[in-house]
Amino acid sequence: MKLPRFLAVFLNWVEGEEVFPVPEQASGPFHSERIKKADPKKKPQTPGRKKDHSKLLSALYSALSVIVCLTVILTLLTTVSWLPRFGGDHNPVENEVYTRYVERELEEAGAVNTVAGMILDYRAFDTLGESNVLFIAVCSVIILLRADRKKDGSLNIPELESTPEEKPDDIIFRCAAMILMPVGLVFGIYVVLNGHLSAGGGFSGGAIIGASMILYVRAFGSEKLDKVFTFSTYKWITFAALITYTLLKTWSFYTGANGLESGIPLGKPGAILSAGLILPLNICVGLVVACTMYAFYSLFSKGGFGNGQ
Amino acid sequence: MALVQNFPFAAIMLYLAGGVTCCVLKPKASKWVCLVLNMLVTGLMFSVLLFTVHTGESYVYWMGHFPAPWGNEIRIGPLEALMGTAFPLVMTLTLLGGMEHIFEDVEPEKVNLYFTVVSLLMVSMLALVFTNDLFTAYVFVEINTIASCALVMLKYKSGRALVATTRYLIMSLLGSGLFLLGIIILYSITGHLLMQPMSARIQELFASGEYAFPLTVTIGLFSVGMALKSALWPFSAWLPDAHSSATAASSGILSGLVIKSYIVLLIKIFYRVLGSEEILSSGVTDVLFLFGVGAMVFGSFYALKEKDIKRLLAYSSVAQVGYIYAGIGLGTKAGMIAACVQILVHAATKPMLFCTSAGFMSVSGGSRRFEDLRGAGRRDPLSGIAFTVGALSMIGIPLFAGFVTKLWLTRALLSRLGWKLWIGIAALVLSTVLNALYYIPTVSLLFGRRNDHRFDDTKPQKDYSYLIAIVCFIVLNFLLGTCSEPVTGIIETGLSVLS
Numbered sequence: 020m021k022l023p024r025f026l027a028v029f030l031n032w033v034e035g036e037e038v039f040p041v042p043e044q045a046s047g048p049f050h051s052e053r054i055k056k057a058d059p060k061k062k063p064q065t066p067g068r069k070k071d072h073s074k075l076l077s078a079l080y081s082a083l084s085v086i087v088c089l090t091v092i093l094t095l096l097t098t099v100s101w102l103p104r105f106g107g108d109h110n111p112v113e114n115e116v117y118t119r120y121v122e123r124e125l126e127e128a129g130a131v132n133t134v135a136g137m138i139l140d141y142r143a144f145d146t147l148g149e150s151n152v153l154f155i156a157v158c159s160v161i162i163l164l165r166a167d168r169k170k171d172g173s174l175n176i177p178e179l180e181s182t183p184e185e186k187p188d189d190i191i192f193r194c195a196a197m198i199l200m201p202v203g204l205v206f207g208i209y210v211v212l213n214g215h216l217s218a219g220g221g222f223s224g225g226a227i228i229g230a231s232m233i234l235y236v237r238a239f240g241s242e243k244l245d246k247v248f249t250f251s252t253y254k255w256i257t258f259a260a261l262i263t264y265t266l267l268k269t270w271s272f273y274t275g276a277n278g279l280e281s282g283i284p285l286g287k288p289g290a291i292l293s294a295g296l297i298l299p300l301n302i303c304v305g306l307v308v309a310c311t312m313y314a315f316y317s318l319f320s321k322g323g324f325g326n327g328q
Numbered sequence: 329m330a331l332v333q334n335f336p337f338a339a340i341m342l343y344l345a346g347g348v349t350c351c352v353l354k355p356k357a358s359k360w361v362c363l364v365l366n367m368l369v370t371g372l373m374f375s376v377l378l379f380t381v382h383t384g385e386s387y388v389y390w391m392g393h394f395p396a397p398w399g400n401e402i403r404i405g406p407l408e409a410l411m412g413t414a415f416p417l418v419m420t421l422t423l424l425g426g427m428e429h430i431f432e433d434v435e436p437e438k439v440n441l442y443f444t445v446v447s448l449l450m451v452s453m454l455a456l457v458f459t460n461d462l463f464t465a466y467v468f469v470e471i472n473t474i475a476s477c478a479l480v481m482l483k484y485k486s487g488r489a490l491v492a493t494t495r496y497l498i499m500s501l502l503g504s505g506l507f508l509l510g511i512i513i514l515y516s517i518t519g520h521l522l523m524q525p526m527s528a529r530i531q532e533l534f535a536s537g538e539y540a541f542p543l544t545v546t547i548g549l550f551s552v553g554m555a556l557k558s559a560l561w562p563f564s565a566w567l568p569d570a571h572s573s574a575t576a577a578s579s580g581i582l583s584g585l586v587i588k589s590y591i592v593l594l595i596k597i598f599y600r601v602l603g604s605e606e607i608l609s610s611g612v613t614d615v616l617f618l619f620g621v622g623a624m625v626f627g628s629f630y631a632l633k634e635k636d637i638k639r640l641l642a643y644s645s646v647a648q649v650g651y652i653y654a655g656i657g658l659g660t661k662a663g664m665i666a667a668c669v670q671i672l673v674h675a676a677t678k679p680m681l682f683c684t685s686a687g688f689m690s691v692s693g694g695s696r697r698f699e700d701l702r703g704a705g706r707r708d709p710l711s712g713i714a715f716t717v718g719a720l721s722m723i724g725i726p727l728f729a730g731f732v733t734k735l736w737l738t739r740a741l742l743s744r745l746g747w748k749l750w751i752g753i754a755a756l757v758l759s760t761v762l763n764a765l766y767y768i769p770t771v772s773l774l775f776g777r778r779n780d781h782r783f784d785d786t787k788p789q790k791d792y793s794y795l796i797a798i799v800c801f802i803v804l805n806f807l808l809g810t811c812s813e814p815v816t817g818i819i820e821t822g823l824s825v826l827s
Contacts, residue, residue: 030487095509098545102516111519111529116397127394144391144400148455148467151344155448155471158351158441159478165438254352261348269341275393276337277329 129285130215130294138220139297147268150304154261157311165250166322196238203231211305215294221304228305229312236316250324253310260306267296267303332379335372336404336412337389340454342369347447355439359427362443366420366450373416377409381818386825388460396461397522403460407668407822410815411457411592418584418675419450421804425683425797426577428789429690433575435484442482449475449581453589462511462601463521465593469507473500473557476586479578480570492569499566503556503590510549513542514601523600534606547602547612554594558587560616560653561623564646568630571645572638572696576686579638580679583645588671591652595664598656599827608659617657617748621755623650628762635698637685640766641678644722647759648674651733654755655740658748661823662740668819669812670733673721676808677729680801681718687711687794688774691786698773700783705774708788712774714798719767721805724760729808734760736816 103110120137128136138146211224236244274281286293317324346365350358380386386405393399404412423430423446434442452472459465477497483489515521517539518529533539552563559567567587571579598607607613627647634640648670655667688704688711689696705712721728734756741752808815 026491030491094545098513098542101539101542102513111517112515114519116520119398141392141394141399142463145464145467147344148452148464148471151347151448151451152467152470152474154348155445155474155478158444159474159481162438162441162445162478162482258348258352262345265341265344265348269345271393272337272341272391273334275399276334276390281393 125288128294128297129288130297131289132215132217132220134218135215135220135297135301136294139215139300140295143268143271143300146304147264150261150264150307153307153311154257157257157314160315160318164318164322193238196234200231200235200238203227203234207231207305207309211301212291212298214301214305215297216289216291221301222308224301225305225308226312228309229316232309232313233316241317245324248313248324253314253324256306257310260303260310264300264303264307267299271296330379332375333387333389333404335376336402336409336454336458337391339369339372339412339416340402340451340458343447343451343454347444347451350440350443350447353440355431355436358440358443362447363420363423365447366416366423369450370413370416370420373409373413376404377406377413377818380404380406380409381821384821384825397520397525400464401460401522402455402458402464403523404458405822405825406818407826408457410818410822411588411671412454414672414675415453415457415585415589416450418679419446419581421797421800422577422580422584422679422683424793425679425801426575426580426686427793428791429576429686433484434482438482438484442479445475445478445482446581449479449586453585456589456593459593459596460524460600461522462514462526462597466504466508466511469504469557469590469593472586472589473497473504476500476582479582480574482578483573483575486573488569489573492566492573495566496570499563500557503553506549506553506556510546510553513546513549517542523596527601527603530601530606531603534603543606544610547607547610550594550597550602551612551616554590554597555616555619555653558590558594559646559649560619561626561646561650562619564623564627564649567646568639568642571642572636576682579642579685580682583642583682584675584677584679587645587649588652588675591649591656591667591671595656595667596826599823604659604827613657613659614748615657616653617659617752620650620653620655620657621751623647624654624755624759625650625762628759628766632762632766634766636696637688637698637701637770638682638696640770641681641685644681644763644766645674645678647763648678648722650759651737654752655737658740658744658752660740660744661820662736662743664823665816665819666733666736666740668823669736669816672815673729673733673808676801676804677718677721680714680798680805681722683794683797683801684711684715684718687789688715691788692783693786698770702773702776703778703783705771706777707783707786710788710795710798714802715774716771717802717805719771721809723763723767727806727809729805731809732812732816 103112120133120141124130124133124136124141128140130136130140207224207227207230209224210219210227211221214220214224232244232248271281271283273279281295283295285295288294292298314324342365346361350361353361384406386403386408388396388401388403390396391400391402395401430442431439448471452468452475455468456465456472459468477493477500480489480496481493511521514526514530517533518526520526520529530543533543556563571583574582598604624647627643627645627650631640631643631647634643651670652667652674655663655665655670657663658666685696687708688701691707692700692704695701705715717728721730724730724734737756738753741749741756
């Protein structure tokens with residue numbers, strides 16, 4: 020397989036070779052082709068027919084891909100012009116599904132926020148899948164980015180010259196962060212807990228909490244947070260939240276399908292303890308989302324959480 | 329509602345809980361959790377299969393307290409139950425067969441994540457098989473996409489795997505994107521996401537001729553999206569790299585199961601949403617047939633040139649997917665049966681071949697090249713025998729599973745006079761000859777003698793799980809090849825209650 024140079028360098032780096040030796044000394048299985056070419060004894064390649072051939076092919080390839088893209092774009096735009104007008108009267112989407120959600124959500128699901136009732140009660144299976152999309156995404160990032168260990172047990176993180184400076188010596192940024200961070204955390208918790216009463220919910224509230232944590236780490240460094248929020252804390256919080264979510268929904272699906280009473284009181288609409296399972300589910304989703312945001316940040320910036328982990 | 333009717337839902341929830349639990353367990357423990365879970369679900373789904381075959385009907389299962397179209401629901405008939413039994417069964421055997429290599433190829437601290445990914449992949453595949461709602465399908469397509477890319481990526485310190493994953497991810501996301509666009513268009517012109525009401529409204533639209541252009545575009549979007557994700561021939565460029573650079577069990581899972589789950593979804597969309605009559609008149613089946621026939625020939629043709637055993641198997645997968653699409657493309661019931669049989673046949677054969685390729689590699693110094701593999705079948709006779717069985721099945725020799733597909737495909741072709749008959753028969757013959765042309769030399773090379781003594785002192789892996797898995801796979805192949813009547817019977821009832 021012939022590879023472009025940057026790809027060969029990258030591949031060798033992944034497989035543990037040195038990255039920046041002079042090309043003639045570069046080792047590793049993917050460099051063999053390159054070394055042959057760089058051999059000075061060999062005649063320099065004359066631009067012959069073969070090269071023109073590949074050039075022509077790549078030009079043809081680019082032209083074709085542009086044509087295919089334009090065709091697809093044009094077709095989709097034409098399709099959009101055929102669709103019913105967005106928000107127009109008597110659209111096909113205004114049918115019995117939509118009517119029941121709007122009219123009977125409050126008595127059936129008990130949430131003042133109709134959207135929360137839809138995603139966490141009516142169509143809870145989809146949302147359960149969606150929170151597992153987040154979970155599998157963060158698992159994939161851990162697989163890809165979490166630093167492996169050297170033989171002595173320390174983390175194998177390459178020393179980079181231009182690591183983004185954590186804890187910048189910037190008084191304005193720190194002051195702003197000092198004010199914003201606690202407000203953001205409290206607001207995030209508020210949005211999660213009031214997901215069934217007002218706009219928001221687990222996904223948006225969790226994102227606010229995660230963003231506040233990232234802001235804190237950017238302004239004040241991660242030493243203190245690392246003491247409480249290690250990889251195992253992260254693991255157990257996510258595990259607890261998702262397992263609770265799964266168990267609660269298993270109960271609700273099982274009773275629903277078999278025509279049993281679920282025994283979960285809906286409460287008085289508008290009270291904080293109302294709307295059945297929606298509040299605990301929102302807390303679970305919020306925890307998962309907040310942890311996911313922070314985990315993405317730590318994995319992308321330093322390949323793990325804290326010093327030991 | 330009978331207790332057994334709860335089992336499909338229980339299977340999905342068990343895999344979800346198991347996947348989340350594997351994330352906090354130690355590697356050994358998570359391995360057992362995952363294996364036991366797979367066996368348990370195989371058993372549960374088998375009882376569902378018996379139940380649905382006994383009643384001969386399908387049933388819907390509410391996921392919550394509200395009936396669809398307001399709530400979510402899943403739907404299980406004989407065909408869904410059959411696929412739902414075959415997937416965890418093949419998954420168990422593939423994991424058993426590739427277990428030793430999982431622990432070698434994956435970074436030790438991340439082995440438990442392998443089982444998390446596998447469990448969530450099973451959740452998504454089962455949900456795709458059972459779904460009765462297009463948006464639910466999309467959510468689980470997302471999980472499936474990420475999990476299958478993670479399976480390739482889990483191979484430790486392999487740059488090839490990373491590059492292959494990137495390509496796979498881009499192509500797979502493109503497929504999901506087209507699928508999502510199709511759902512959006514259909515939703516805005518029908519106002520439903522649930523399959524039955526959507527289908528009823530689409531029949532009205534087809535009859536009245538309203539929204540004809542968006543409907544045609546949607547059929548195209550669904551077909552291209554699913555073809556991209558299941559590697560139908562012109563869109564299959566990502567497959568050989570992705571499937572060959574992963575660890576053996578991952579290759580088996582990706583080739584045997586993941587691409588099939590999308591095809592099952594496409595069949596459900598064709599039959600249950602768009603309606604078989606409309607699909608036939610739109611001509612998309614003709615296009616799929618041509619691409620399928622092209623895959624049968626070109627996949628085998630590319631495989632001829634390979635000197636790397638895993639890439640050879642991956643190209644063979646391209647050809648085998650072509651058989652499925654050729655069956656779907658015929659547009660007749662017999663063609664559909666051929667396609668479904670081929671899904672099962674390939675799922676029972678290709679994971680075995682990938683597992684044996686790992687066995688050969690471990691007695692050949694870890695190399696996948698043919699010059700090192702010469703004589704590997706003598707050094708590891710069990711893998712050699714299993715590879716021979718798999719190769720004979722893929723060529724289509726009677727008594728082996730692959731023969732049943734060819735039989736049904738021929739039967740389906742012969743019932744349909746016209747251009748498809750001649751092209752189909754020609755491609756079938758050519759593809760069989762090409763299959764033989766690359767599998768038989770490979771088998772003879774594996775059992776050949778070496779001139780040097782480089783690998784004389786290597787011993788085959790002594791691993792009971794591998795032995796059990798391989799023996800089960802061989803038995804499964806013989807069973808499918810010799811007593812396929814019950815299976816085709818179930819598929820036939822399943823297809824008739826599908827729409």
